[in-house]
Amino acid sequence: MSLYRNIVWFVKGMREYTSRSGFENASKGFVEKDLDVSMVGRSFMITGANSGIGKATAMAIAKKGGTVHIVCRNKERAEKAREEIISTSGNTEVYVHVLDLSEARKVWEFAEVFKKEHSSLNVLINNAGCMVSQREMNSDGLEKNFATNTLGVYILTKCLIPLLEKSRDPRVITVSSGGMLVQKLNADDLQTERAQFDATMVYAQNKRQQVVMTEVWAKANPKINFSVMHPGWADTPAVATAMPQFHQMMRDRLRSAEQGADTVIWLAVSRATTAFPSGLFFQDRQSVSAHLPLAWTHSSRLEVKVFMGRLETLAMAVKSSE
Template sequence: VQLTHVTRNITSTASHSLEQNGGSCAMSLYRNIVWFIKGMREYTRAGHEAASKNFMDKDLDMSVVGRSFMITGANSSIGKAVAMAIAKKGGTVHLVCRNKERAEATREEIVRESGNTEIYVHLLDLSETRRVWEFAEAFKKEYTSLNVLINNAGCMVNQRELTSDGLEKNFATNTLGKACYSVYVLTKCLIPLLEKCKDPRVITVSSGGMLVQKLNPTDLQTERTAFDGTMVYAQNKRQQVVMTEVWAKAHPKIHFSVMHPGWADTPAVATAMPQFHQMMRDRLRTAAQGADTVIWLAVSKTAVETASGLFFQDRKVVPTHLPLAWTHSSQEDVQVFIGQLKTLALTVRPSGVFS
C-alpha cells in the first residue's frame, strides 16, 4: 500500500516538476524515487532474507588464523558484528574506535565469546585527519602485517560543522576520514603495508544513497551549496565508490571493494534519520545481516575471484548507477576529485610524515 501511494505521488510530482522546472529537476526526483522503490524491495530485511537463500555456506566456513584485520567503527552495530565474526574464525583484529570505554567493553565481549585474545584496541577520531596520519604511521612501525582494512565507520552530521583541521565534518570523516573515521588518508597510508602481505584486501562500507548523487568535484566541503546532511552523506558515499575504482586500477596487488549493507537498524540511522527509522523500523536489517557481505568480502576466496574495484550488495556485484541516471562522472572530474583529495590531505599532514 505504501509503495503504491509513493508511486502515485512520484508520477504526479515528476510531471509537475517537468512542467515547472524542466527535465533536470524531474530526473533528479526520478532518481530519488527509483532509489527508494529499489530499497523497499532489496535493501530491507526481507531483501536480505531472499538473497541469503542463494548464499554458499562454504564461503565462510574457514579459519583465518594468522591473518590481520583492521576495522574502523568496530565498537557497535555492523563493525562490531564483523569484528566478532572474524575473531571467531581466529583472525587478529584491530578495533579502531573513538570511545575508550565502549571499545574496551567490545574487546572484552569479543574475547569472552570467541576465546580469541588477539584483539587490539586503537583509539582514534577519524574525522581528525592529522591524527589519522599519525596513527597510520605509528601502526606501520609497530605491526609488520595487515591483510585486510575494513573502512566501516561513518557519520551523518545534519548541520555544517568544521573539524579542528578546518574541514567539513561529513567530508573529513566519510572521505578524507571515514565518517567520523578515515578512508582516504588511512587507506593511502596503509597501502604499502597491505601490499607486503598475502591476499591483501580493502573493503569500504558505503550506502545505496550514493545512487542518487553524481560526483561533485568542485564543492567537496559543501561551501557553495545549501547544506543538507542526508545529501552530503550520499555525496560522500559516491566519493567512496569513485575512490575504490581509482585505487583498484592503481594498486593491482590489493583487492578493493565497496559495498552497501542494506538499510540496517543502527544507532547512527536512528539518530541522524529519526523519521526514516520510525517509518521503516520493522523492515530494517539487523546488524548481522548488514555485516554479512563485509565478512564475505573480507574472508572468502569467492570474493577475490571477482574483479577489484566493484560495488557489492548481498554477496553479489550490483550497478553503481540507477537506470537512466545521469550520475556517471567524466574522467576529468575523477582526476580533479582525486587531485583535490591529495591536496587537502597534504595540508593537514604532520611534519616529518612523507607517505
C-alpha cells in the same frame, strides 16, 4: 532528474535493502561454505567497530581466529566491545586503537605509527562513518562529514597501502551506502560551502566519493583487492541517531546488524571473492551496478582526476601542518 533518482532509489530500496524482501530473499542464493574458513594468522583492521555493522564484523572475524584491530573514537565503548568480542569468541587477539577519523592529522599520525609497530595487515575495513545534521567544522577547518567519510578514509587507506602490499591476499573493503545512487560525483564543492547543507545528501555524496576512490585505488594498486559495498538498511545505533524519522518508520523492515555485516564479512574472508575483479560495488554477496539506469551519475575521467587531486592536496596540507 534528482526526483527521478530518489523515486527509483526508494522503490529499489523497499524491494532490496530491507530484511524480509531484501536480505532473506538474497540469502537463499548464498553458499554456506564461503564463510567456512579459518582466519588464524590473518590480521584485520576495522574502523567504527564498537557497535553496529563494525562490531558484528569484528565478532565474526574473531570467531574465525583472525587478529582484530578495532579502531574507534570512544575508548570506553571500544574496550567494552573488545571484552564482549573476546568473551563470545574466545579469541584474545583483539586490540583497541582510539582514533577519530574526522581529525585528518591524527589519522596520518595513527597510520604511520601502526605501520612501524606491525609487520603486516591483511585486510582493512573502512566501516566508520557519520552523518552530522548541521554543517560543522573540525579542528583542521574541514567539514566534519567530508572529513570522516571521505578524507579520513582516503588518508587511512593511502597510508596503509604499503603495509597491505607486503601481506598475503590483501584486501580493502569500504562500507558505503545505496544512498550514493542518487548522487553524481561533485568535485567542485567537497565541503558543501556553496550548496545548501542537506545532511542526507551530503552523506550520499560522501558515499559516492567512496565508490569513486575504490575504483581509482583498484586500478592504481593491482596487488590489493579493493571493494565497496552497501549493507542494506540496517538497524544500528548510527542509523537511529542520524536518521530517527527513517528509523522509526522502517524499524520493522530493517536488517539486523549481522545481516548488514554479512557481505562485509564475505568480502573480507571468502575465497569466492577472488573470482571478482578489484574495484567493484557489492550488495548481498553480488557485484551490482554503482549507478541507477538513466540517472546520469557517471563521472568523466577529468572529474575523477580533479576529485582525487583535490583529496591529495587536502591530505598533504594537513600532513604538512603537523
